[in-house]
Amino acid sequence: MADSNNTRLGVLLMIATTFVFAVQDGISRHLASEYNVLMVVMVRYWFFAAFVTAIAYRKAGGIRAAARTEQPLLQILRGLILATEICVMIYAFTLLGLIESHAVFTSYPLLVAALSGPILGEVVGWRRWTAIFIGFVGVLIILKPGFGVFSPAAIVPLAAALLFALYGLLTRFASRKDTAATSFFWTGVSGSVMMTVIGASYWEPMISSDWIWMGTLCITGALGHWLLIKTYEAAEASAVQPFAYLQLVFVSFIGVLVFGESIELNVAIGAAVVVCAGLFTLWRARQAA
Template sequence: MSAVQNTKLGIWLMIFTTLVFAVQDGLSRHLAGSYNVWMVVMLRYWFFAAFVIALVSRAPGGIRAAVRARMPKVQILRGVLLALEICVMVLGFVALGLVESHAVFATYPLLIAALSGPILGESVGWRRWLAIGVGFVGVLVILQPGFGVFRIEALIPLAAATMFALYGLLTRYVAREDAAMVSFFWTGTTGAVVMTAVGIWHWEPMSAPDMGWMALLCCTAALSHWCLIRAYEVAEASAIQPLAYLQLPFAAMIGLFVFGESLRVNVAIGAGIVVAAGLFTLWRQHVKSRREA
């Protein structure tokens, strides 16, 4: 897709996208606290798949072109990974809350940098390895192993971050052969199929107010992805990718003021270390890309 470059618009779209993602996480936390996670994610994916199909059908070549993936097995694996990652992360919201879950999940860019070598064959310099090490020191500060009883729930968002990092790397891998709309189509439809196969067995009635919250969750899922697509259309990834970290403070504010969560000092310090390390790895990737160009 081609669009006129407008970095300022891309920045504002990315900021709005992270805000919508945070609201989406708050809605998921609320619904998953009362209903089965599999069902909640399944309903979300039904709407998301319908949105994807509608969007792809308007793209050049339509659905027929989107179906013809050159790497269908990898595309299916991507879709399954993302669907399961969402389920795991929502479980983390319920078990740990938004604040601590997002503080740990912020490690995913570091995991992408660490795994880009063995999976994509990219070289990772000593500066980025140092940043990765520093980032995981931040995770240890958040989790505080050795201080009191270690909460096994803390591993849930770390597992989600690992799954999302693998999804991101596979997305970069298939981008070598498949267009963005092809990947987008396979992500939505594969996820919907997988979640239906699992979630349909966990169906339970939903109250009228919660049906309204579920509808809002579905709408935010479509809106956030549309804004994200538009942001990457009008601005370079290197200019807007660091803004993805804004989801952490947005989600933290929802957790603090809506759900009454607390912000422990070690979580704030650890999250700051993780974000700083992640921003450094993004900057080093940008420098490397410019040199190669």
């Protein structure tokens, strides 16, 4: 529950959040094209873990209070799934670029809606099931299967969307017993441990200019999460969540202007279908609430 209900401020903060995350994805695409994805994510997680630990330290009760949970295995699983999703999504950037990867990834709210029934026991009505079906038609428009141009690599961002949907559902499940601060702490720490164990053996020397980009990546990651926290403190999630789709717009500008990507007609049409279907599921969820 938001501490206040300033929807205008919440919308502005969400727009700022999506812009920062888009910049972060652009930097991730650059670094992952030059260095191993696992190493890039590992360094990013070191900073993320330090960030969540610093926040926990400043809260009442300190780190011990933030780490206290009755469901540690669930919290660890959440952290591992998110770290895996980040690795898969950044890998997708190197295969397909920013625009097509994010166009497919925007299907994750539809996956959340589809899986909320079997995982959380929530009721999904026929209208939302229809929107979910239409949304995945949009994904098929983006992927163009059966026309001789479909690449198996296009499945990678879809796998990332599925992982992120699972992470979101498990976060919702964990919130029944744990606070947001506890979940945030475990997300950073467990993901950092996992990436250190997996990524340490993939360490590569980086040139000095790329260390600047790596530092910027870490800062944008922390800034993005901080802005997201402030967004949900300012306004209700249902009011600001539709503006999260602006990340696709910002990413498209970065993809075209920085990396020379192009926006294919099928990607634009498919993404529009997915976004409209996602917005409808959010609206129906708010109506049901």
